[in-house]
Amino acid sequence: MTLDQVYDSRRAVNFFDKEKPLAEATLKNIVNMAVLAPSAFNLQPWEIIAVKSDEAKAKLHAAANKQPKILDAPVTLIIVGNRKGFEASNPVWQDKIDAAGGDPSKVKGAMEAAARLYGSTEERSIKFAESNSGLIAMSILYAAKFYGVDSHPMSGMDFAAVKEAFELGDGKEPVILISLGYRDETKTLHGRAKRRGYDEVVTVL
Numbered sequence: 001m002t003l004d005q006v007y008d009s010r011r012a013v014n015f016f017d018k019e020k021p022l023a024e025a026t027l028k029n030i031v032n033m034a035v036l037a038p039s040a041f042n043l044q045p046w047e048i049i050a051v052k053s054d055e056a057k058a059k060l061h062a063a064a065n066k067q068p069k070i071l072d073a074p075v076t077l078i079i080v081g082n083r084k085g086f087e088a089s090n091p092v093w094q095d096k097i098d099a100a101g102g103d104p105s106k107v108k109g110a111m112e113a114a115a116r117l118y119g120s121t122e123e124r125s126i127k128f129a130e131s132n133s134g135l136i137a138m139s140i141l142y143a144a145k146f147y148g149v150d151s152h153p154m155s156g157m158d159f160a161a162v163k164e165a166f167e168l169g170d171g172k173e174p175v176i177l178i179s180l181g182y183r184d185e186t187k188t189l190h191g192r193a194k195r196r197g198y199d200e201v202v203t204v205l
Contacts, residue, residue, distance in 0.1 A: 006145045013150040013179075014069060015187040022074040022149065022181055030143045030180070037139035039132045041114050043092050045085020046133050049078040049166055063161035064177060069152055073179035078162065079137045081129030084171035086114040125171075133175035144180055152179045 001009075031048065039045065051060050052075045060078070061070045070076050082090075093111060100106035118128035137153060144151045154177040162174040183189065 001146055006142050010141060010145040011150070011189060011192065012152045013181075013183045013189065014152060015184040015189075016069055016073040016150070016179065016181040017184045018072045020074070020182045026147055026149060027075060027180070030140060030147055030149065033143040033146065034136055034139040037135045039135060040118070040128060041086070041110060043085050043090055043114065043132070044136075045082040045090065045129060046136050047080040047082065047172065048136075049080060051076045051078060059165045060162065060177070063165050064154065064157035067154060067156065069154075069179045070177070072184075073152075073181040075181065076177055076179045077140065078166065078174050079133045079140075079176045079178065080168060080172050081133035081175045082172050083125040083129040084119075085132070086111075086118040086125075086128060126173075129171075129173055130175055137176045137178060140178055144178075149180055150183045153177070154179070 027050065035044070051057055051070070057071055057076070060076060061067070064070055084090075088111060093107060096107045096110070097104050118124050141151050141153060155175075157174065157177060159174055162168075163172075166174075168174065
């Protein structure tokens with residue numbers, strides 16, 4: 001499938017086939033492709049919770065406006081942003097040090113810059129977590145379509161309830177949900193809504 005075909009065929013699917021599972025290998029392929037998404041300082045400040053069991057689905061369903069697709073889809077991903085992902089505890093920093101020949105001084109400037117840019121205020125740390133999580137979320141949607149898997153992104157949830165139900169740690173925030181699976185072919189998928197194009201969304205200065 002070419003890139004334009006992936007973009008053209010991706011749709012937000014509301015009705016999933018409850019009888020058609022998503023193979024674990026396919027889910028891994030989707031995620032391993034999606035993590036090629038860019039991120040600030042390549043810090044990858046995200047985690048993904050794959051909600052598959054009936055118990056976990058019930059918890060998420062209750063905290064996400066009882067959207068039926070959470071129960072129907074074989075898996076729903078919780079994209080978690082780490083507001084503290086710029087800190088030294090992020091293992092990516094050690095990867096950078098190793099790549100620099102084991103010399104921490106070669107990474108020190110980048111670490112200080114990241115802390116200044118993303119940790120100086122609460123607003124900056126929130127933007128850091130949310131903007132980077134948005135990058136991998138969109139990447140997952142297109143990777144899924146590449147592998148023939150349908151998806152539906154959702155931000156309609158009680159964020160505090162999801163954080164509590166799934167015991168997210170300090171600084172870790174649920175950003176978006178993505179249901180993955182296969183469309184219920186017995187249901188009608190409405191036509192794509194009109195998109196605003198270049199002339200409507202771009203201001204050239």
